[in-house]
Amino acid sequence: MKPGKTRQGITKAFNAAIEGILYTFKFERNMKIHYVMAAVILIASLFSGFDKIEMLLLIFSISLVIISEMFNTAIEKTIDMITDEYHVLAKIAKDVAAGGVLIAALNAVVVGYILFYDKLTNVSNSLFNMIRSSQLHVTLICIALVLIAVVVVKALTSTGTPLKGGMPSGHAALAFAFATIITFLINNTVVSTLAYLMALLVAQSRIEGKIHTFWETVAGALLGVLVAISVLQIGQFFPMRIH
CATH class of the missing domain: 1.10.287.3610 (Helix Hairpins)
Incomplete structure (x- = not known):
């Protein structure tokens, strides 16, 4: 050749x-x-x-x-x-x-x-302490921006209904919010991993059921994490309501 x-x-x-x-x-x-x-x-x-x-x-x-x-x-x-x-x-x-x-x-x-x-x-201890000690309004602004983005996307695409489908996934948001709260309250790597694994399974079930797309569940997960962080920030001022 x-x-x-x-x-x-x-x-x-x-x-x-x-x-x-x-x-x-x-x-x-x-x-x-x-x-x-x-x-x-x-x-x-x-x-x-x-x-x-x-x-x-x-x-x-x-x-x-x-x-x-x-x-x-x-x-x-x-x-x-x-x-x-x-x-x-x-x-x-x-x-x-x-x-x-x-x-x-x-x-x-x-x-x-x-x-x-x-x-x-x-890293987890220093990271969580940094988030806890950060300004409250920073987290709230992040959540507001996410909510505004979700409203804009839903208005432009008219996807889903308030209780099913569309951007973002409410189930994923709730699951990741719970996982984040567990992570902050327990502060144990193994427990945190299991909590987020369960949240991932919830998100995966929404995708496999063809109720949400991959990116809709990602948006829901991010929203849930931000909301949970906000709740924990507020809990610094009202600790008995969180614990």
Whole structure:
């Protein structure tokens, strides 16, 4: 094979691989979630002082989730190309591929939790104390801005009803507000993690039920956290009403 053809073949191979990555990002909702979470974790790692081994573990875990999701997509598309009818073997193949993604994701959660546990424990006290001691009106202004944004988006898009659907998710807001209050009152990393995990499950159930989109639940979660922080700020002046 001539060198020119070899280079052309390598270029086409790289282009095809990049197109595959872009396809999963554009058309696969779960891949968008994986990339957003990966970006958040990698940014957090910059402030965590990880050594080389810890960074390798973190990057490997993130890569494993993304690779598993890409293989899962490839298997699903191949099966859909072969048949558009229900077949028990097709279901098994898709379920097994999805199970691989789940195991990779759980592995990433465990690795991330172990790596960040000490960092979160050391930072949490100073962070929560800083929020508690900050000016009350700062938190209230943040909440007002979120509420204004929600009202504007609902007015522009006419999404959902006051009790169902639309921007933001009320269930997600309530769940994350509870998780934030538990975090401040208990001040225990394990309890806080479990509380936020339950809140995430509530948000995920709204997405899976097709009642809210991913971004509607994110908006609800942010709103709930801000409201909870505001309640705790007010609790400094009226502690018996909070405790």
